[in-house]
Amino acid sequence: MKLIIALTLFCLPSLFGADWKPAESPLTTPWTLQVNPGHALPEYPRPQMARKDWINLNGLWDYAIRPQQDSAAAKYDGRILVPFPVESALSGVKQPLTPEQRLWYRRTFTAPSLKGKRLLLHFGAVDWRAEVWVNGKAIGKHEGGYDPFTFDITAALRGKGAEEIVVAVWDPSDSGPQPRGKQVLNPNSIWYTAVSGIWQTVWLEPVPEKSISELSMIPDLDGRKLRLTVHSDSPGDFTAIARLGGKTVGRVSGKLNQECALPLSDVSPWSPDAPTLYDLDISLGSGDHVTSYFGMRKIEIRQDAAGIPRLFLNGQPLFMIGPLDQGWWPDGLYTAPTDEALRFDIETLKKLGFNMCRKHVKVEPARYYYWCDKLGFMVWQDMPSAMPKGHTAVRRGAAGDLEFTAPEDAIFRRELEALVRNLANVTSIIAWVPFNEGWGQHDTNNILKWVKSLDGSRLVNAPSGWEDRGYGDMKDMHEYPGPGMYPVTPGRASVLGEFGGLGLPVEGHLWWNKRNWGYRTFEDLAKLQAGYEDLMQKLEPLVRQGLAAAIYTQTTDVEGEVNGLMTYDRKVVKYDAAKLAEWHRRIIAAGR
Numbered sequence: 172m173k174l175i176i177a178l179t180l181f182c183l184p185s186l187f188g189a190d191w192k193p194a195e196s197p198l199t200t201p202w203t204l205q206v207n208p209g210h211a212l213p214e215y216p217r218p219q220m221a222r223k224d225w226i227n228l229n230g231l232w233d234y235a236i237r238p239q240q241d242s243a244a245a246k247y248d249g250r251i252l253v254p255f256p257v258e259s260a261l262s263g264v265k266q267p268l269t270p271e272q273r274l275w276y277r278r279t280f281t282a283p284s285l286k287g288k289r290l291l292l293h294f295g296a297v298d299w300r301a302e303v304w305v306n307g308k309a310i311g312k313h314e315g316g317y318d319p320f321t322f323d324i325t326a327a328l329r330g331k332g333a334e335e336i337v338v339a340v341w342d343p344s345d346s347g348p349q350p351r352g353k354q355v356l357n358p359n360s361i362w363y364t365a366v367s368g369i370w371q372t373v374w375l376e377p378v379p380e381k382s383i384s385e386l387s388m389i390p391d392l393d394g395r396k397l398r399l400t401v402h403s404d405s406p407g408d409f410t411a412i413a414r415l416g417g418k419t420v421g422r423v424s425g426k427l428n429q430e431c432a433l434p435l436s437d438v439s440p441w442s443p444d445a446p447t448l449y450d451l452d453i454s455l456g457s458g459d460h461v462t463s464y465f466g467m468r469k470i471e472i473r474q475d476a477a478g479i480p481r482l483f484l485n486g487q488p489l490f491m492i493g494p495l496d497q498g499w500w501p502d503g504l505y506t507a508p509t510d511e512a513l514r515f516d517i518e519t520l521k522k523l524g525f526n527m528c529r530k531h532v533k534v535e536p537a538r539y540y541y542w543c544d545k546l547g548f549m550v551w552q553d554m555p556s557a558m559p560k561g562h563t564a565v566r567r568g569a570a571g572d573l574e575f576t577a578p579e580d581a582i583f584r585r586e587l588e589a590l591v592r593n594l595a596n597v598t599s600i601i602a603w604v605p606f607n608e609g610w611g612q613h614d615t616n617n618i619l620k621w622v623k624s625l626d627g628s629r630l631v632n633a634p635s636g637w638e639d640r641g642y643g644d645m646k647d648m649h650e651y652p653g654p655g656m657y658p659v660t661p662g663r664a665s666v667l668g669e670f671g672g673l674g675l676p677v678e679g680h681l682w683w684n685k686r687n688w689g690y691r692t693f694e695d696l697a698k699l700q701a702g703y704e705d706l707m708q709k710l711e712p713l714v715r716q717g718l719a720a721a722i723y724t725q726t727t728d729v730e731g732e733v734n735g736l737m738t739y740d741r742k743v744v745k746y747d748a749a750k751l752a753e754w755h756r757r758i759i760a761a762g763r
Contacts, residue, residue, distance in 0.1 A: 190250055191231055194265035197682050198501035198740040202508040206261055208252050214510045216295050216372035217319075218541040219463045219596050220386055226283065226375040228336075229253050233277040236268060239341060244275035251276070253373060254295065256366040259504040267356070268367040270343040276369065279333040288377045289325045295371025295536055297340055298505075299349050304337040314582070316342075316351065317534035317555055318589035319371070342367040345558070348579040350586050350611075352532035352555035353497065359686070363497075363730050366505040371536050381405040381457035387430070388451075388596045389628050392440060392469040392485060397433040401425070401453055413465075414450040415439065427455075440485040441466030441598050443526040446547030448598070466544060466598030470630055472644050472664050479717040480664050481762065482630075484549075484601070490762020491549060491720035492755055493527035494520060494736060495669055498535055499729045501682060501739050505533070514542045515741065516726060521548060522748050523736065524755030529635075529668065529722045532556045532607055534590060543599035551602040551632065551722075554590055556610035557583050571638065575613040583611065587618070591625045604668075606634040608649065616642040635668040645719070651690040652702075654710045656718045664719035671706055671723040672734040675699045675745055680738035682730045689734035690724070700746055707754040714761040721758070 191208040193199075211229040215221050234251035235244035255261040257274055268274050282290060294301065298316035302309070305327035313320040328334055344365040345355045355362040387400035401409045406427055413421035415437050425431035439447040451463040473483045481488045496516075500507055507513045513536075520528060527549035534555065543550055557579070575583065587605060594600055603622050606612040612634055619642050623631045633643025645666045646657045653670030674689015675696065681687060693699040710721055728735035737744050 191252055191263050193502065194260040194263055196260035196265070196502055198680065199260075200500060200502050200508055200512060200740050201742065202512045203261070203502045205511075206252075206502075206508050208263075211252060212254060212372055212506075212510065214538060216374065217293075217537050219388075219465075219537065220383070221462045222376055222378070222460070224283075224377055226280070228278065228280065228373040228375060230278075234264065235275040236266060236272050237275060239271050239273050241273065244277070247275070247277060251368075254369050254371050255503050255506050256298070256370045257368045258364055258366060259500075259502065259506065261503045261506070261508060267365065268340075268342055268344075269356070270341075270346045272341075274340045274342075274368045276338040276340070277335065279335050280375065281332075282328050282330070282334050283375075283377055285325070285377055288379055289323055289382070290328065291376045291378055292322045292324045292336070293319065293372075293374050293376060294321075294369065295319050295373070296534075297338070297369050297371075298366055299342045299347070299351070300340065301369075302339045304335075306335050307337075314349070315586045315589055316349065317586065318593050319537075338369065340368045348557060348576075349582050350555040350557040358730055360688070360731065363499060364504055370505045379455070379457040379459045381407060381455060382459040383409075383453065383455065383461050386453070386461075386463060386596060388463070388465045390465060390467045390469070390598075391432075392438070392467050394432075395435050395438045397421070397435065397449075397465055397467075398430055399423070399425070399433045400430045401427055403427040403455070407455060407457070410454050412452045414452075415447070420449070435467070438467055441468040441544075441547075442484060442489075443521075443547040443549060446545060448544060463596075464544070465596065468598060468601075470601040470628075472630065472662070479659055480662060481717070481719045482664055488763055489526075490714055490718075490759045491527045491666075492723075492758055493525040493529065493549070494723050495531045495725040496520075496528040497531050497725060497727070497729050498533045498539075499727075499739075506536075507539075510538055512741070513539050514546075517542050517546050517548050519737065519741075519744065520726065521546060522752065523744075523746070524752030526755075526759065527551065527601075527720075528726065529553065529604065531725075532610075534594075540594065540597040540599060544597065548599055550597070550600045551604055552590070552594060552600050553604040553607060553635070554587050556607055558611045572615055572640075573609075573611065573613045575611075580613065583613075584618070584621075587622070588625065591622060595626060600629065602630040602632050602644070604632040604635050606638070608636040609634065609638040612638050615640040619643050632666075632668070633663075651724070652706065654706060654713055654718075654721060656713050656716070659717040665717055666720040666722075667710075667713075667718060668720075668722050669724050670721065671703075672725070673699055673702050673706075674732075674734040676733045677728075677738050677743050677745070680728075680740050680743055681733070682728070682739055686731045687733045688731060692733070696745060700750065703746060703751070704754065707758065711758055711761050714758055719762070 636649030672690030
């Protein structure tokens with residue numbers, strides 16, 4: 172408890188926030204003014220491997236933007252609010268970072284008393300290449316804009332007084348070969364403002380010399396057990412206790428770094444209608460203790476009574492309907508202003524009658540998936556697209572795929588493997604989507620099979636839209652406004668990975684006054700509602716013919732796109748929620 176109390180005192184706004192305010196932005200959200208520089212995103216950021224003692228380093232850091240070749244920042248330009256990207260209004264800076272520059276961060280902290288423990292420095296995500304120093308000592312480097320990373324900084328600590336952290340970030344955005352989703356230096360059409368730097372929580376954590384580094388949890392619904400692996404840098408034993416509603420329903424002791432079975436006396440499957448989660452406590456003899464949670468569910472492709480391949484959840488056919496979800500915010504860009512804001516999007520989509528979303532070429536912080544798990548909302552998780560500069564039709568191979576160079580392919584595979592590994596325990600993720608519409612698509616079937624080998628407990632979608640190569644659990648059509656479907660294929664589910672895109676610009680809630688667009692644009696809310704209902708009338712017979720899922724574009728307006736169910740600022744839901752929910756219930760029922 173001492174660490175938590177010290178943190179609260181250290182982060183008082185009167186000490187740390189007097190020189191900060193959000194930069195001007197075309198739009199704010201209902202949560203913009205709730206952001207407190209002394210208490211930014213205060214929730215523990217990793218719900219599936221949580222420790223009691225930790226120190227949140229979110230808050231105001233010194234920042235500088237310097238030429239890429241500079242080896243240090245001789246002086247700093249001002250204060251930036253971590254963990255909001257430098258291009259965002261909530262960073263307080265709102266400046267672009269070019270590929271010829273680096274972004275420097277600096278702050279100090281007081282280390283807790285370790286008494287034989289180690290001190291870990293965690294980063295939720297930094298886009299793209301991060302180099303870290305503590306008290307002038309180089310700690311390490313990480314490349315990858317979407318995965319968490321950790322450094323042991325114990326050896327670099329002074330042990331008394333102020334300890335200094337310096338972080339340098341280089342981000343080539345769309346001029347480089349790395350996965351970057353929809354980020355571009357010149358936003359237009361379906362491409363959005365580039366995001367650079369620290370964009371997820373930074374925190375410190377004291378741990379024993381022998382500690383847990385990672386968990387692997389695979390639900391085995393048929394076997395009434397959890398397949399559990401507790402990873403550590405050291406050998407040894409662990410004890411795990413599973414609870415449901417406070418009652419112990421499973422206990423096991425096992426060897427670190429070896430998979431074991433955790434049998435469950437009470438098995439209650441997780442689903443969108445009943446999102447049951449088990450609490451999990453894991454302890455080592457060294458004194459390390461983490462809390463976690465898991466859900467028991469099974470996703471597969473099976474034939475229904477008519478012999479049609481459909482998506483089955485927990486042994487029952489379930490039609491999946493939800494929006495394409497970009498995960499962008501007008502105030503924080505990649506970073507939601509608050510945890511409440513993250514939850515709001517999911518709760519709103521459930522009120523509209525959706526049971527899932529396709530997280531589109533972006534990865535979210537762990538707390539987003541926690542809310543999906545807790546509230547009951549399935550996720551198809553895209554890999555952020557990579558499209559190295561210079562790729563054109565000329566560079567396509569005989570099979571139609573892009574021809575990546577070996578370094579380009581290595582970057583893509585490293586970040587794709589990190590995505591699958593880091594989100595592998597998320598109950599709500601039921602499918603991986605490695606490629607979208609040919610964007611950076613290369614060596615297609617081999618990569619799809621590789622992802623399946625990394626995680627056999629989930630579905631792997633073939634390229635979502637356009638560029639199918641004959642492999643994958645789903646054959647995925649994109650059709651605007653649609654709807655449409657591919658003929659049913661033996662062993663593969665026919666899904667509609669994108670459709671709709673009905674647009675309505677709402678005055679007073681627009682990022683740009685001009686350049687706004689939708690796949691079809693309507694004049695008022697009534698006509699927009701009628702257009703959506705027309706789509707649903709056309710969708711229902713396709714479901715009866717064998718369509719297994721449908722993804723509507725999209726959750727919110729984003730920058731110039733005005734085809735959202737909500738405005739970009741989340742202040743207007745454009746549709747009658749009750750009517751949409753009624754339509755979606757009919758569509759889901761048709762799939763049964």
